[in-house]
Amino acid sequence: MNKIKLANKLNISPLIHGLWRLPDWNMSDQKLLQLTEQLIELGITSFDHADIYGNYSCEEAFGNALFLKKELRRDIQLITKCGIKLNTHKFPERKIKIYDYSYKYIISSVENSLVNFGTDYIDLLLLHRPAPFFDPEEVAKAFSYLKQSGKILHFGVSNFNPQQFDMLNSYLDDKLVTNQVEISPYCLENFENGNMDFFLKERIKPMAWSPLAGSEILLPQGEKGQRIFNSLSEVANELDVNSIDKIAYSWLLKHPSGIIPIIGTGKISRIRNAIDALNIDMSIEQWYKIYIASKGKELP
Numbered sequence: 570m571n572k573i574k575l576a577n578k579l580n581i582s583p584l585i586h587g588l589w590r591l592p593d594w595n596m597s598d599q600k601l602l603q604l605t606e607q608l609i610e611l612g613i614t615s616f617d618h619a620d621i622y623g624n625y626s627c628e629e630a631f632g633n634a635l636f637l638k639k640e641l642r643r644d645i646q647l648i649t650k651c652g653i654k655l656n657t658h659k660f661p662e663r664k665i666k667i668y669d670y671s672y673k674y675i676i677s678s679v680e681n682s683l684v685n686f687g688t689d690y691i692d693l694l695l696l697h698r699p700a701p702f703f704d705p706e707e708v709a710k711a712f713s714y715l716k717q718s719g720k721i722l723h724f725g726v727s728n729f730n731p732q733q734f735d736m737l738n739s740y741l742d743d744k745l746v747t748n749q750v751e752i753s754p755y756c757l758e759n760f761e762n763g764n765m766d767f768f769l770k771e772r773i774k775p776m777a778w779s780p781l782a783g784s785e786i787l788l789p790q791g792e793k794g795q796r797i798f799n800s801l802s803e804v805a806n807e808l809d810v811n812s813i814d815k816i817a818y819s820w821l822l823k824h825p826s827g828i829i830p831i832i833g834t835g836k837i838s839r840i841r842n843a844i845d846a847l848n849i850d851m852s853i854e855q856w857y858k859i860y861i862a863s864k865g866k867e868l869p
């Protein structure tokens with residue numbers, strides 16, 4: 570599987586494995602290690618986390634699995650996020666959920682992530698969400714310290730719009746390398762809010778979270794999901810492809826911006842379907858069939 574270059578010295582796999590749902594998978598450290606090794610063998614070497622996943626438990630669980638085979642660290646790229654402070658029993662002093670991008674909090678969050686993963690560096694740190702209270706000078710100071718200390722190799726953001734991305738970038742020496750946003754046949758928001766044009770202009774490859782809309786396009790509960798399901802099934806028939814999740818992934822991979830889907834399942838057969846999608850090439854007409862099904866109306 571060819572790697573994708575996000576920056577000088579940052580090459581990641583064209584599919585990322587996302588660990589948000591890890592608590593649902595009920596895996597022992599050994600099982601998670603096995604899965605991770607299988608993924609690396611298949612060419613998926615990049616792993617997406619956040620400090621808060623699993624109520625602050627997923628990074629540590631992944632670190633425990635890595636501990637069983639420490640040499641894997643050099644074969645993988647670790648992505649994690651910071652900035653959201655959950656109101657949870659783990660932090661009884663917090664009365665409400667807030668976003669904190671102060672120098673002090675960013676550093677302490679990263680220090681924590683490093684301990685959780687049992688590593689001394691993280692390949693890519695993302696700011697999890699844009700915030701109404703945000704001091705880019707504090708963020709720049711934190712990034713500069715983290716870079717110089719070798720604790721974080723690269724920086725990016727998640728769920729930012731072009732203005733927010735540009736604003737932060739203007740304060741940074743080490744430029745942002747990606748924006749992780751929700752993109753799927755169900756969620757077209759980033760085609761419509763200027764982000765996709767911005768990615769193309771800036772040559773930024775976006776990461777797509779919830780590429781299957783959390784399964785709504787495979788097991789639809791609503792009318793829109795059903796329309797998309799029908800269009801995916803039609804295209805699957807036309808291309809003689811046996812599983813419609815492959816079509817959903819290939820719809821993302823087809824886009825000229827170089828979307829990198831984040832796979833949300835822990836089931837190896839479903840992960841293999843995502844890999845198969847790398848070899849499917851739909852026509853532009855088929856791409857639009859799915860887009861139009863999602864919109865629920867013809868193009869203007």
Ligand SMILES: NC(=O)c1ccc[n+]([C@@H]2O[C@H](COP(=O)([O-])OP(=O)(O)OC[C@H]3O[C@@H](n4cnc5c(N)ncnc54)[C@H](OP(=O)(O)O)[C@@H]3O)[C@@H](O)[C@H]2O)c1
Nearest residue numbers: 587588589617727778779780781782783784814831833834
């Ligand atoms: N930056 C952000 O704000 C943000 C937000 C959300 C997520 N993320 C990242 O994005 C990753 C992926 O998100 P996601 O988990 O929502 O992705 P997703 O692929 O849209 O949804 C995964 C869900 O779909 C189900 N699924 C997968 N393949 C299926 C199939 N063939 N048939 C039926 N169901 C199927 C999975 O169930 P099974 O587990 O049973 O296969 C799982 O419940 C996360 O792990 C996280 O790393 C980032």
